[in-house]
Amino acid sequence: MAQQTPAVIPQALPRLRVGSLVADWHAHLALRVGAGELAPASAASYRRGLGRFLDWAEAEYADTPPGELTADTIRAWLATLRADYRPATANTWLAGLRAFCAWAVGARRLGANPCTGVGGVKRKGTRERHSRKALTDAETLRVLAQPDRSTPVGRRDYALLCIMAYTGIRSVEAHRADLHDLTTEGERLVLYVLGKGRTEKEPVVIAHERAQEAIAAWVATRGQHPGPLFTSYSNRSAGARLSLPAIRALVKRYYRLAGVVGEGKTTHSLRHAAITNAIRNGAQLRQVRAMARHASLDTTMVYLHEVDRLTDPAEAYIRYGK
Numbered sequence: 001m002a003q004q005t006p007a008v009i010p011q012a013l014p015r016l017r018v019g020s021l022v023a024d025w026h027a028h029l030a031l032r033v034g035a036g037e038l039a040p041a042s043a044a045s046y047r048r049g050l051g052r053f054l055d056w057a058e059a060e061y062a063d064t065p066p067g068e069l070t071a072d073t074i075r076a077w078l079a080t081l082r083a084d085y086r087p088a089t090a091n092t093w094l095a096g097l098r099a100f101c102a103w104a105v106g107a108r109r110l111g112a113n114p115c116t117g118v119g120g121v122k123r124k125g126t127r128e129r130h131s132r133k134a135l136t137d138a139e140t141l142r143v144l145a146q147p148d149r150s151t152p153v154g155r156r157d158y159a160l161l162c163i164m165a166y167t168g169i170r171s172v173e174a175h176r177a178d179l180h181d182l183t184t185e186g187e188r189l190v191l192y193v194l195g196k197g198r199t200e201k202e203p204v205v206i207a208h209e210r211a212q213e214a215i216a217a218w219v220a221t222r223g224q225h226p227g228p229l230f231t232s233y234s235n236r237s238a239g240a241r242l243s244l245p246a247i248r249a250l251v252k253r254y255y256r257l258a259g260v261v262g263e264g265k266t267t268h269s270l271r272h273a274a275i276t277n278a279i280r281n282g283a284q285l286r287q288v289r290a291m292a293r294h295a296s297l298d299t300t301m302v303y304l305h306e307v308d309r310l311t312d313p314a315e316a317y318i319r320y321g322k
Contacts (some may be wrong), residue, residue, distance in 0.1 A: 021104065021109055022050070022054075022100075024107075024109075025050075025100055025103055025104070026047060028103055028107075029043040029046060029047065030043070036199070037199055038199060039194060039199060041172070042199075045092060045095070045096060046095065046096040046099045046100070047096065048093070048096060049092060049093035049094065049095055049096020049097055049099075050096045050097055050099075050100045051096075052093045052096070053074075053077055053093065053096070053097045056077050056080065057073075057077070060076075060077075069110075069114045070114050071114050071115070071116065071117050071118050073114065074094075074097065074114060074115060074118050075118060078090060078094065078118075078121055081093065081121065082121055087120075087121040087122065090120075090121040091120040091121055094115075094118075094120055094121070097115065098115045101113050101114060101115045102115070133262060133263075133264040133265055133269055133272065134269055134272035134273045134275075134276045135260065135265065135269045135270060135272070135273040136273075137273075137277065139258065139260050139265075139273075140165050140270070140273050140277075142258035142259065142260070143161060143165075143254050143255060143258040143260065143270075144158070144161055144162060144165060144210075145258070146254045146257045146258055147161065147254065149217070152221050152233065153233050155214075155217050155218045155221050156218050156221070156222070156230060156231070156233070156242075157250055157254070158214050158217075158218070159211075159214040159215050159217065159218035159230075160174055160230055160242075160247065160250070160251075161251070161254065161270070162208075162210055162211040162214040162215070163191070163206065163211055163214070163215060164251075164267075164270040164271065164274070165211075165270050165273060165274055166206065166207070166208040166210065166211040166274060167191070167204045167205070167206055167211065167274060167291070168204075168270075168271045168274035168275050168278075168291055168292055169191070169193055169204055169271070170195070170268070170271060171244060171247045171248060171251070171267045171268070172244060173193035173194065173195060173204075174193075174229075174230060174247060175230070175241065175242065175243070175244045175247055176193065176194045177191060177193060177228070177229040177230065178226070178227065178228055178229055179219070179222075179224070179225075179226060179227060179228070179229050180226060181193065181201065181229065182215070182219070182229060185203070188205050188206070188207060189205075189206040189207075189212050189215065190203045190204065190205055190206065191203070191204045191206060191229075192204070195293050202293055204291075205291075227239075227241075228240070228241035228242065230242040230247070232246065234246075247267065248266075248267045251267040251270070252266075252267070271292075272303075274291075275288060275291070275292050275300075275303050276303055276306070276307055278291060279303055279304055279307045280307050280311060285297070285300060285301075285304060288300055288303070288304075
């Protein structure tokens, strides 16, 4: 018997959950994850983004005749998001809707892509400031001084903190890293990391001697067996991959021990510290963007503005009289 082609559904709201359309898309995402084309976290983010849109659509059109799924419909959704969420959050959810629509059109389940021509929510330019603050140089050094390097756990924690402070990798990238991702290239120690939303690993150069020594000491302690770079020592998961919550918890614990103060100081603050420090000490914008692996130069420019605002403020040029 010939396989029946799924029918094209009407592009009406709030009827996108009709039939197996969304379930089929979820199955498609699972296939991409299984084939290594898509990171599991990205697939989860896409599903969440579409879900947010469908929840809004069903509420928006609950008491009115269903509207057509058009670019203006999506713009109306984005307008509501702008009022309550940061641009990065809104754009993450929009990415899920875009991925769904592109798949549905390609699978001939939607007649046209309503996301065509819809731009993302723009940041407010390079004047925007980060809500999470960078650690100061003194705070960073105090944090690095806390782990007890005479113990295996201390050597692991010290290596983790050093690689975050001297390369700017994200905690999720440290969580995902495996031993085989660590290599030497061109006389440099390099760690290949899988960033957020990426399908391929990218190189991070471990250039600072302190970080190199910390990684070497940890690998010598850990051993050469394959598996995650940073492993757990807990009774329940000894030898398994150090979980993301565990990484966040240990970083915050060392913050407390180091007397780090101020709101907005999170695990991400080590990444901010690395990027900010590189800019302040003369790294060129293209170098910083490559290190941070920013998709947009505008993101890197936010860091540049924040550094300039403090190191070379206009207020310092004010002179009254002689």
